[in-house]
Amino acid sequence: MEAAASEILIDFPPMLRSYKDGRIERFLGTQIAPPGLDPKTNVESKDVVYSQEASQSARIYIPPNATGKHPLLVYFHGGGFCVETAYSPTYHNYLNPLVAEANIVAVSVDYRLAPEHPLPAAYDDSWEAVKWVASHRDGNGPQEWLNRHADLNNIYFSGDSAGANIAHHMAVKMTKEKIDGVHLDGIVLAHPYFWGKEPVGDETKDPAIRDKIDVLWRLSCPNTSGTDDQWINPIDDPSFGNLGCNRVLVCVAEKDILKQRGLYYCEKLKQSGWGGEVELMEAKGEDHVFHLHNPNCENAAAKLKKVADFINQGKA
Template identity: 45%
Template sequence: MGSDGKEVATQILPYIRLYKDGSVQRLVESPIVPPSPSDPETGVSSKDIIVSQNPPISARIYLPKHQNHKLPILVYFHGGAFCSESAFSFVETKFMNRLASLANVVAISIEYRLAPEHPLPIAYQDCWAALQWVVSHSNADTVSNKDPWVSTYVDFDRVYVGGDSAGANIANNILLRAGSEGLNNGVEIKGAFLTHPYFWGSNPIGSETKDVKRREKLVMSTMWQLVYPEAPGGIDNPMLNPVVEGGGSLGGLGCSRLLVSVAEKDWVRDRGISYYNAVKESGWKGELELVDVEGNGRKALQLGSKM
């Protein structure tokens, strides 16, 4: 039984609990906060927008102060193991304000639908639709519900995507799809960054435990089973394990620059490095960089450093 007396169906503590009545309790989340016409710390303006009514996709967009010229745009996918956090949370908003200010970019954080209520691949589909909506603004006649900030301030020759943890996983899959299908109006992604990407697989690599039963109980495995129970291949689905044999080539990533960031004590550090090496050896023609931060560990889904 949960603390409220309802019968628990499954839980991954201390992160999420599912009840037999279908309700979901997210146990570690940052509070939702409103956008601001001028952030006190950075001066960045933000507002919430509707990307799509059907399916329901929204976003929070950020504009640095004193703009009189076109800026790059960053389409960002937040972390949270596909089942937690929000583009509208305090942590995400504080981070995006600082990022938009320091990088001097228009930034848009996508509010994609969360599992388990909306299991994968829904989050991937939402984020792809959101990116296509953004780049559609490069031709004002091709988007019906256009946003004036995107239409007015964005340089569509400088489109970037990025994400942390599960958001970095989404970014990788978005890049692969962009490489194979292309974006609206022929827009190309100039660069991308993957911060502590949530990748995993059944075969241990690097310092990962080789104990099969223990691996099955690790949050990286159990969370994937929760958010994508129908995934072909389970934790070796290419969406989670992009280097799995037979999973396809990373040589088709649809961007010209890629930054992969890992942390020394992160649970999935070796996966990020393996991904970097696989891209390097894939024949991909872009500019590739790896950043390995010493001593910067985290726990999955910990606020400010999310899976």
């Protein structure tokens, strides 16, 4: 029995390992950075519950010397839907300088992880977080920081990898389920985790690599129809171009295996009849989510500034 319990079902380094007895061993995103005043940026943060039912929470950030209303960024972390949290040093150390640079309020959403909570749990939680944020639109929501400082007429969704995937689907949902008093101005998708059965552009045709991505997707979404499922390949979704915003920034990295999907997304969005503005930023010589792993490099600084500028363009 002990040997069977320790038998590996899926080994997916460097992220996680799953065992036949249902146990999950995670290797990334298990550390926690406490909220509070960041001495480098003077950004303040605190953790709040947004869903009592699902026992899910988020981390709120306010810029230094916050007065009046600021654009609001709702951020969804990456990790293949299986690892990481809104509280890991990776995301805490990314959002502190972004909030300071852009002079914004941010809500970093935590959501239930697969495979213990298979998709669409992450999407459901993320939408609950969006609705919770929207509950502050009249200035009488449960969190005073958002009541006082968040401009709900100037909201952005963003995320990296799986979080970028979530940001896209939340923007589509904003069209389907309009929330009065809330305006989504734009979305920022960093190295979005989209895929498909057939390669696009000069995307890899290596069956071993494509199978690996398929395995990760099926781990997070066991009831999927495959990698042409509209959750991971939204291009053929009839709602694809129905984004509840007018501006999109897609960031890709030259060496990222997902780069072609980001380019394809931009191309198809322009052809969809959506009618908004889509911008593309490519980081030369970089790989997937490099800005999180090496936040002090020149390309990471350029990306952070581009995101901050993109958000601030919408203030006018």
